[in-house]
Amino acid sequence: MIRIALLSDTHGRIDPRVLELVADCDIAVHGGDIGNAGVLACLRPRGGRVLAVVGNNDLPHKWPEHERDLLRAIPELAELELPGGTLVVIHGHQTPARERHERLRRRFPQARAVVYGHSHGLVADRDASPWILNPGAAGYERTHGGPSCMILSASEHRWDLRVRRFEPCRPARRRARQGPLQTC
Numbered sequence: 001m002i003r004i005a006l007l008s009d010t011h012g013r014i015d016p017r018v019l020e021l022v023a024d025c026d027i028a029v030h031g032g033d034i035g036n037a038g039v040l041a042c043l044r045p046r047g048g049r050v051l052a053v054v055g056n057n058d059l060p061h062k063w064p065e066h067e068r069d070l071l072r073a074i075p076e077l078a079e080l081e082l083p084g085g086t087l088v089v090i091h092g093h094q095t096p097a098r099e100r101h102e103r104l105r106r107r108f109p110q111a112r113a114v115v116y117g118h119s120h121g122l123v124a125d126r127d128a129s130p131w132i133l134n135p136g137a138a139g140y141e142r143t144h145g146g147p148s149c150m151i152l153s154a155s156e157h158r159w160d161l162r163v164r165r166f167e168p169c170r171p172a173r174r175r176a177r178q179g180p181l182q183t184c
Contacts, residue, residue: 085112
């Protein structure tokens with residue numbers, strides 16, 4: 001059984017409570033709108049593997065100049081082979097909101113689950129195959145009730161999903177906006 005932290009929409013700042021969960025996972029998966037390289041550097045799963053895709057806000061002019069080479073290396077779409085199936089990761093802005101889940105299912109029928117972000121809305125649609133998962137916003141912008149993420153436990157015969165939403169907290173004032181971490 002391996003544990004995968006699923007998160008998205010940090011926009012340059014990540015809630016430390018999410019980071020605590022990531023540290024107890026084997027892999028961290030970021031579904032886009034990362035914001036800067038510092039966010040990815042803070043993701044420290046015990047297995048050391050971090051997979052990310054770019055979002056519609058991950059644009060060169062929005063990232064610090066010295067981080068743009070890293071940004072260019074981040075794909076728009078990623079597939080992760082896990083025990084029991086494939087996890088597809090895409091930000092979601094490429095697919096219209098109307099019927100997004102049905103469209104993603106048609107586009108990725110081979111997947112066991114599709115992770116997307118973009119809307120900042122926490123959703124675990126497991127009513128059909130593949131599962132369509134949006135871990136919500138793991139940062140501080142438009143969290144719709146508080147920062148959130150998901151923990152996927154995958155084995156050859158079973159996948160389990162744990163959804164985590166934290167109470168909203170106020171990020172520290174101006175100086176904290178410079179880095180990826182905030183305190184509650």
